[in-house]
Amino acid sequence: SGWLSTGPRVARLEEDFKSYIGCKYAIALNSCTAGLHLALEIAGIGAGDEVITTPLTFVSTVNVIIHQGATPIFTDVERKTGNIDSRKIEEFIKKNCKFNPKTGQLVNRQTGQLVKAIIPVHLYGRPCKMDEIIKIARKNNLLVIEDAAHAVEACYKDKKIGNIGDLAAFSFYATKNVVTGEGGMITTNNGEWAKKLRVLRLHGLSKDAWKRYSQEGFTPYDILYPGYKYNMMDVQAALGIHQLKRVEKNLKIRE
Structure with a gap:
């Protein structure tokens, strides 16, 4: 070139x-970590916010949340797959959070912080149950940011990972x-x-370097x-x- x-x-x-x-x-x-970081940045997630994710993942998933000044909230995984369990996400929200329909925000009653997103990790390339996760997210006005580091070929119900969240x-x-x-x-x-x-x-x-020349x-x-x-x-x-x-x-x- x-x-x-x-x-x-x-x-x-x-x-x-x-x-x-x-x-x-x-x-x-230059990395998947950069992608996760920019995803949080573009979503406006920062200090005082919380992000639901899995405890069974590489550290970079959590590092980017912390670097943004936000707090990771861990919900448990499925025994069979190791992927985040959508039932545990819903359980956490029902037990700890309150949705404010006027502001469209999900508030953690324990901390007073806003829950902004879910980061499911498709562990070892096996896709999470994305329809269930998306349903929970849409109900509570949460973004879904997929950590698809392992999942370039993966599909969920005939749809490619990377085209769902x-x-x-x-x-x-x-x-x-x-x-x-x-x-x-x-x-x-x-x-x-x-x-x-x-x-x-x-x-x-504002312009790509190569296009400027x-x-x-x-x-x-x-x-x-x-x-x-x-x-x-x-x-x-x-x-x-x-x-x-x-x-x-x-x-x-x-x-």
Whole structure:
């Protein structure tokens, strides 16, 4: 592509990935952890908020909640799958929380803090019971942010993981089924979120770096938000493009 950093190969991987998942938007990042962090950021989750998640997960799921100044709320997992148990989520809400219909907010009566989201983790690639989780979330005005680090090929009731919740983060780390060395992807069907995610992933720049040096010549840019250094490199994306082509074949081999 002529680029080492974020460029046309990253854009190609994003197009291929959103086609594979069936979602409207896919934004390439340098890790799944970055995806989870930006998901919380884009959702406005921060100090004084609470996020329901599973205790059986890699530490990054919880780290991003803490880094946002929010509090993780652990509800138990299913014995058979190790995935978060939707019945335990509902039990926690009924026992500890009160929904305010005027504000549309779920309040933890014990702490006085707002419960804002659920992060289900599709442990080892086995999907959580997303219809039950979505039902609970919609009833209580909660966002669903999927930790799909293990779940690039996973489906739930014939729908791809990454196209069910409000946002989903995938990992392309060396031990995953699509590998870019280090890398990740965040998916959503919300156009406004996708637009802001692209800006936040690279220092808040209003234009992609490679597009600023296109055939049309250099174009100025603005810093729209205090962003992060979470962008993927073209070198990584080149690996990911070919890895994604093989993912279904590799799945059949493992089966």
